[in-house]
Amino acid sequence: METQSLQLIELEVLPITRENFQPFGTLIGFADDGQPFDANDAQLELHRGTPRFYMMNLPERGLIFRQITRHLQVTQCLAAVGGKPWLIAVAPPIEPDNLAAMPDPSSICAFEIPGDRAIQLDRGTWHAGPYFTEPSRAFFNLELTDTNQVDHHDCHLDRLYGIQMRFKK
Numbered sequence: 001m002e003t004q005s006l007q008l009i010e011l012e013v014l015p016i017t018r019e020n021f022q023p024f025g026t027l028i029g030f031a032d033d034g035q036p037f038d039a040n041d042a043q044l045e046l047h048r049g050t051p052r053f054y055m056m057n058l059p060e061r062g063l064i065f066r067q068i069t070r071h072l073q074v075t076q077c078l079a080a081v082g083g084k085p086w087l088i089a090v091a092p093p094i095e096p097d098n099l100a101a102m103p104d105p106s107s108i109c110a111f112e113i114p115g116d117r118a119i120q121l122d123r124g125t126w127h128a129g130p131y132f133t134e135p136s137r138a139f140f141n142l143e144l145t146d147t148n149q150v151d152h153h154d155c156h157l158d159r160l161y162g163i164q165m166r167f168k169k
Helices: 157-161
Strands: 008-014 023-027 053-061 066-068 076-080 084-093 107-111 118-121 126-131 135-145 152-158 163-168
Touching: 053 118, 066 157, 076 126, 084 163, 157 163
Parallel strands: 008 107, 008 163
Antiparallel strands: 023 118, 053 135, 066 126, 066 152, 076 118, 076 135, 084 107, 084 126
């Protein structure tokens, strides 16, 4: 489908809270050293492979997306390097064991993540991002060593629904 014929949907960017992000994962804030593990910590699922924690450098991609992705084998944690806020679009994990299950476009939400916070995406959470407006930005990422090779399941919103989405700030 040509870009000109795609419907553009504006996503209002919400400030993130633990409560409004809960359907998608966990907002991770600061904790005192030695504080026992609790529900405010990332609820990691890394047992289906070898964990990989790395820093990735991403180029700026604009604020429009036509695809949303999920990982069925692992939770994923993301945080900005350098303390600047960034954007992500998410949709709830539906049938995380069903490869054919696709997100409902009306369930896609956009959040601004403060630069001093991290997020943990639940297994199967649909996501597009990180997005930002600088020429490039570095992020911390925790997933599995082969997530991008064998566990990268995409929904092409443009092909399936005839839409593209833009972060509206």
